[in-house]
Amino acid sequence: MDVKNRTIFENDNLHVLRGLDTDSIDLIYLDPPFNSNRTFEASVGTEAAGASFKDFWTLEDLDNTSHGELAESEPELYHAISAAEFSHGKSMKAYLIMMSIRMLELFRILKPTGTLYLHCDDNASHYLKIMMDSVFGKDNFRNEIIWQRAITTKGNLKKGLARDADIIFRYSKSDTYVWNVEAVTIPYDMANLGEKTKRQYYCVEPETGRRFSHTSITAQTHDPDSHLTYEVMGVIRTWRWAEARMRREIAAGRIVQTRPGNVPRYKRYLDEQKGKRLNNIWVDIPNLTARSKERIGYPTQKPLALLERIIGASSTPGDIVLDPFCGCATTCVAAERLQRQWIGIDLSPKSFELVKSRLEQRRIIKQIIHRTDSPKLDKQNQTYKHTLFGIQEGKCNGCQTLVPFRNMTIDCVVAKSKEGTDAPDNLQLLCSACSSMKGNRTQEQLIQTLKDEGSSNEEVYEV
Numbered sequence: 001m002d003v004k005n006r007t008i009f010e011n012d013n014l015h016v017l018r019g020l021d022t023d024s025i026d027l028i029y030l031d032p033p034f035n036s037n038r039t040f041e042a043s044v045g046t047e048a049a050g051a052s053f054k055d056f057w058t059l060e061d062l063d064n065t066s067h068g069e070l071a072e073s074e075p076e077l078y079h080a081i082s083a084a085e086f087s088h089g090k091s092m093k094a095y096l097i098m099m100s101i102r103m104l105e106l107f108r109i110l111k112p113t114g115t116l117y118l119h120c121d122d123n124a125s126h127y128l129k130i131m132m133d134s135v136f137g138k139d140n141f142r143n144e145i146i147w148q149r150a151i152t153t154k155g156n157l158k159k160g161l162a163r164d165a166d167i168i169f170r171y172s173k174s175d176t177y178v179w180n181v182e183a184v185t186i187p188y189d190m191a192n193l194g195e196k197t198k199r200q201y202y203c204v205e206p207e208t209g210r211r212f213s214h215t216s217i218t219a220q221t222h223d224p225d226s227h228l229t230y231e232v233m234g235v236i237r238t239w240r241w242a243e244a245r246m247r248r249e250i251a252a253g254r255i256v257q258t259r260p261g262n263v264p265r266y267k268r269y270l271d272e273q274k275g276k277r278l279n280n281i282w283v284d285i286p287n288l289t290a291r292s293k294e295r296i297g298y299p300t301q302k303p304l305a306l307l308e309r310i311i312g313a314s315s316t317p318g319d320i321v322l323d324p325f326c327g328c329a330t331t332c333v334a335a336e337r338l339q340r341q342w343i344g345i346d347l348s349p350k351s352f353e354l355v356k357s358r359l360e361q362r363r364i365i366k367q368i369i370h371r372t373d374s375p376k377l378d379k380q381n382q383t384y385k386h387t388l389f390g391i392q393e394g395k396c397n398g399c400q401t402l403v404p405f406r407n408m409t410i411d412c413v414v415a416k417s418k419e420g421t422d423a424p425d426n427l428q429l430l431c432s433a434c435s436s437m438k439g440n441r442t443q444e445q446l447i448q449t450l451k452d453e454g455s456s457n458e459e460v461y462e463v
């Protein structure tokens, strides 16, 4: 691949992604704008000051050509996005087209064993999941992680519940993927244990201060003739172990009797337990606050601990991690700390500057590559039909009906027989019915005929 480890691209990620090799990336994390209808700006006086990005979307923001390409290559997904437009408006359609064309590229460049994490929130998560199921296949959905980023303590909560969580979708490209269970196992923490568990782990060994619980060492069945039936600390039982093993455990101080006469039990030290496996609700990684040491003021900067968990769980040292919306490059810093290779992409010129200074501050000074170009494109199959489809927002220019890309025909507004040309400003897309209705006639005549027939502006869409 024409891209080296530790590269930051300052560019629109679509251009860069289109030039990356198929099946080349092990792990992708993306934290794109969430369609929150606002502009984010870095705090004044912080290292990131000057950085900003917008998070409101209109169809004018889109590249019309890729709009058409999506409709051609993924008609079902385009259909679902059109449904989102009906219930949520044009802004959602624009946002989902922007996300879908990038997600198709991300899927292509992910290795067959790779994993992708999409960070979003309830502004668009319900539509994004439909998009992900369509691009990755519903069977490759692995988790919807709820990350509790804050606990709201102020603000007007009289009318509802605080929205304190983000959503992170995990999808794999196939059913063979990297999963490191240790990265999602956290040590037991007395402060977070429930009352019942606390009572269970209440015992403290006076000599060492270590906490322990005790578990039974008696056998399920009682067999007086068994060699497992013998006396321990004045109690005769059928035990789980033979006598020699029992004597060793007693000598090691691992057998306790809570009161004289009670059945002896085995000590299990808390610090020897493997820890607790996380589920899909993550409440143990707080978001950055104004006082957090790692905060550099970049809008929506994510905590390193979150990225380290994700990278640790779904990649191995040496793997290539990509963040196509890398912001202040939190993913790149986390990947560097975990000995992974990384590539970051962001429109903001601040990303390169910030990742460089973040790595320097941590004394991980490495050569970072800053590119403003895009890797070489293998194929270019966009046509003017794709662009026209985007310009017309997927609707026939006659009856104004949403029509699948393949059923659209390029028409010369002024027919060639009447000296019309092939120049872009004389071209339009019509559905097959309108195209044959128009023939060599003028556009005005077509519209009049449609009006006379009462068939303009029908909202019919069939894939």
Ligand SMILES: C[S@@+](CC[C@H](N)C(=O)[O-])C[C@H]1O[C@@H](n2cnc3c(N)ncnc32)[C@H](O)[C@@H]1O
Pocket: 011, 012, 013, 014, 031, 032, 033, 052, 053, 298, 299, 300, 301, 302, 303, 324, 325, 326, 327, 328, 329, 330, 331, 345, 346, 347, 348
């Ligand atoms: C939510 S922020 C990412 C924050 C990041 N996770 C961090 O911890 O700093 C989204 C980023 O996407 C970038 N962005 C938006 N559209 C983009 C595009 N088409 N190509 C590349 N970057 C884009 C913005 O500049 C912004 O930095």
